[in-house]
Amino acid sequence: MWTIAGEGIHPIHEKKLTSSIAVEDLKLPDKVVIPLSQHIGAPCEPLVKIGDHVKKYQKIGEPKGFVSAPVHASISGKVIAIGRFSHPSGNQSQSIVIESDGKDEPIDGLAEHRDYLNLDPKELKDIIVNAGIVGMGGATFPTHVKLSPPKEKKIDVVILNGAECEPYLTADDRLMTEMPGEVAEGMKILMHIMGVKEGYIGIEDDKPGAIEAIRKAIAGTSIRLITVEKKYPQGAEKQLIKSVLGKEVPSGGLPMDIGVIVQNVGTAVAIYNAVRYGIPLIERIVTVTGHGIKRPGNFRVRIGTLLEHVITECGGLVGDPGKIIFGGPMMGIAQYTLHVPVLKGTSGVLVMPKEEVLLEDFRACIRCGRCVQACPIRLLPNMYSVLAEAEKPKEAEKYYVLDCIECGCCTYVCPSGRPIVHQIRYIKAEMRKAKNKVA
Ligand code: SF4
Ligand code: SF4
Structure with missing residues (x-):
């Protein structure tokens, strides 16, 4: 079995709460709060002002600098505020608030490309930049930057990360099970951009439906499926490289130092949608889960939707929550208000009841190792x-x-x-x- 170096752990899994629930569109919210900083790098500058009417997919934030990514309106409606609002990081962030007009009206003329694998890599990267695509596994690093390594770093391999090792989360599992063709096409685009012949998709062995679907979708291509052991943190970038290729990223280094680029499976689908249909990144699949929510599931959620709306549409809370976390229990961030928006990197909303949250003070280190x-x-x-x-x-x-x-x-x-x-x-x-x- 392919696996990580170091011991890792086998934490409580709890994926069964949502792993067999098909992705459902979450009801559109009445308003969205879209932060101008949803990525690693420089925040965007607003392209709209209060009172403007915007359409779905319209660019509303312009990136400032190379390491940045534009943001787009995720619903149509009126800009009612621009200012500092609560951000899931725990800080306040400059954001654009759009009140829905109830029409969900898209902009005219999305640029479609049927023959996308014959486009020039530079043109493909421009499409990815303009679509505002960032790493959707949670890292939110602008994708076009990862796809533009310095000349001296020759890339030989692209790996798609479908490990999803965080307990509770099943968004990537459902994406691979329900959209394997899009994952495969996104991978082909990535390999074409990087000019590589070796491509791997790494999936933990606890996702039989996703494994089967991806196996069928990549049949007859040069993409290889690698099933890795269910073990945390199998899906961490450097750990996945070690499992799939047996290579180690040097201390302080990056995957590109050993000729590798890793992208999340959700990012690959976003790339396919941007290149094939001209659709910018305005929504993502979010696992809403935990024993503290009435109706757990996997939902397609518009970026900027407030946590409050997500919880209401999932039937509300079960009693008083002990903790609400954006992401999974291992690496996620606890939230202190329901007025925070879903971002491009929000893979899950975990609601833990009080009895599951440890509130004891910590004790001295006993050097147990x-x-x-x-x-x-x-x-x-x-x-x-x-x-x-x-x-x-x-x-x-x-x-x-x-x-x-x-x-x-x-x-x-x-x-x-x-x-x-x-x-x-x-x-x-x-x-x-x-x-x-x-x-
Ligand atoms: S959090 Fe850091 S120090 Fe702790 S186990 Fe993970 S990598 Fe090691
Ligand atoms: S060595 Fe100390 S810090 Fe590490 S697990 Fe043991 S008690 Fe905790």
């Missing part, structure tokens, strides 16, 4: 935890803290309940602050 054993990068999480507590973030650098992928395995196994990932994030933030001061 479980976190070290679980770490897929083979780091020393115990050291980071102790150094953060002792307010010595700088010292963590010599223990390669920057290689940490924040997967949460260490926190999950710690018998002392230590918030190791939070402590690592604190260390990284302090290191960034110190670096900015020097600069």
